[in-house]
Amino acid sequence: MKTARLNRLFGTSGNCFDVAIDHGMFNEKTFLGGIENMRDAIRIVADARPDAIQLPPGTAPILQAIPGKERPALVLRTDIANVYGNPLPRSLFSEVIDRPVEQAMVLDAACVVVNLLLLPDQPEIHRDCVRNINALKRECEIMGMPLMVEPLVMQDNSKGGYMVNGDIDLILPLVRQAVELGADIIKADPCDNVQDYHRVIEIAQSLPVLVRGGGKVSDREILDRTAELMKQGARGIVYGRNVIHNANPAGITRALMAVVHEGVSAEAAMKHLG
Numbered sequence: 001m002k003t004a005r006l007n008r009l010f011g012t013s014g015n016c017f018d019v020a021i022d023h024g025m026f027n028e029k030t031f032l033g034g035i036e037n038m039r040d041a042i043r044i045v046a047d048a049r050p051d052a053i054q055l056p057p058g059t060a061p062i063l064q065a066i067p068g069k070e071r072p073a074l075v076l077r078t079d080i081a082n083v084y085g086n087p088l089p090r091s092l093f094s095e096v097i098d099r100p101v102e103q104a105m106v107l108d109a110a111c112v113v114v115n116l117l118l119l120p121d122q123p124e125i126h127r128d129c130v131r132n133i134n135a136l137k138r139e140c141e142i143m144g145m146p147l148m149v150e151p152l153v154m155q156d157n158s159k160g161g162y163m164v165n166g167d168i169d170l171i172l173p174l175v176r177q178a179v180e181l182g183a184d185i186i187k188a189d190p191c192d193n194v195q196d197y198h199r200v201i202e203i204a205q206s207l208p209v210l211v212r213g214g215g216k217v218s219d220r221e222i223l224d225r226t227a228e229l230m231k232q233g234a235r236g237i238v239y240g241r242n243v244i245h246n247a248n249p250a251g252i253t254r255a256l257m258a259v260v261h262e263g264v265s266a267e268a269a270m271k272h273l274g
Helices: 002-010 037-045 062-063 100-106 125-145 168-181 196-205 219-232 251-260 264-272
Strands: 016-020 052-054 073-077 078-082 094-096 112-120 147-153 183-189 207-210 236-239
Touching: 002 016, 002 112, 002 168, 016 183, 016 251, 037 052, 037 062, 037 073, 037 251, 052 062, 062 073, 062 078, 073 100, 078 125, 094 112, 094 125, 100 112, 100 125, 112 125, 112 168, 125 207, 147 168, 147 207, 168 251, 183 251, 196 207, 196 219, 207 219, 219 236, 219 251, 236 251
Parallel strands: 016 052, 016 236, 052 073, 073 112, 112 147, 147 183, 183 207, 207 236
Antiparallel strands: 078 094
16 A cells, blocks of 8 residues: 555645654754644644654654544654764664554554664764664565655764755765665755756656755745755655744745645745745
């Protein structure tokens, strides 16, 4: 039933907007702004009707308890890592939750997501992520569960922590590795020059590519960037802080949905923000 689950994510337009609200999984205080009250955060975003909301197992039931057929699909975060602090901890790890695909089935998830991390001079973390993906892949195939892999190229944490490296020469091979490991969906970094993003689409070998949001920017900038990424061939977006840290999370969700599904310009989408 993998196709049925993919259809819940991509819908009739063939595109997807997944709002990431899984930041609390990573044990970083700075990640909790705007989501201190998860019931309110999930309700506000869900009412704006994105295609999906990305959550960890502990808070996924809040979304799944919302009644009605219009509830966004669940993308289940399946891994935990301690790589975002500054300074980094003495010992780093990345590991998946217990029986992740079974938990996803019980929670009626449409997809599971797992990281493929690349940190400077930290090959052990990369190895952990490869092992995580290998363990998930076969279980996902058996259970008909789509596997979203998140190739994430990071800068040195001493520069501020959680800093994405937009070097396309690092992004491309990591995206391709995610494809070769068996991803069904790629959730990839934006590159420094958005005009080059078609190269990421090409290296993904026809798999749908959803673009990560990166750091918080202005409404107009995120809408302009999203419109250009969609023109470059992206199949959608996975944004977190640019939604949950927005003064109007419902409005920016509706604006981004218009860009992703209707192909409207950033200027036209701004009307959803009042």
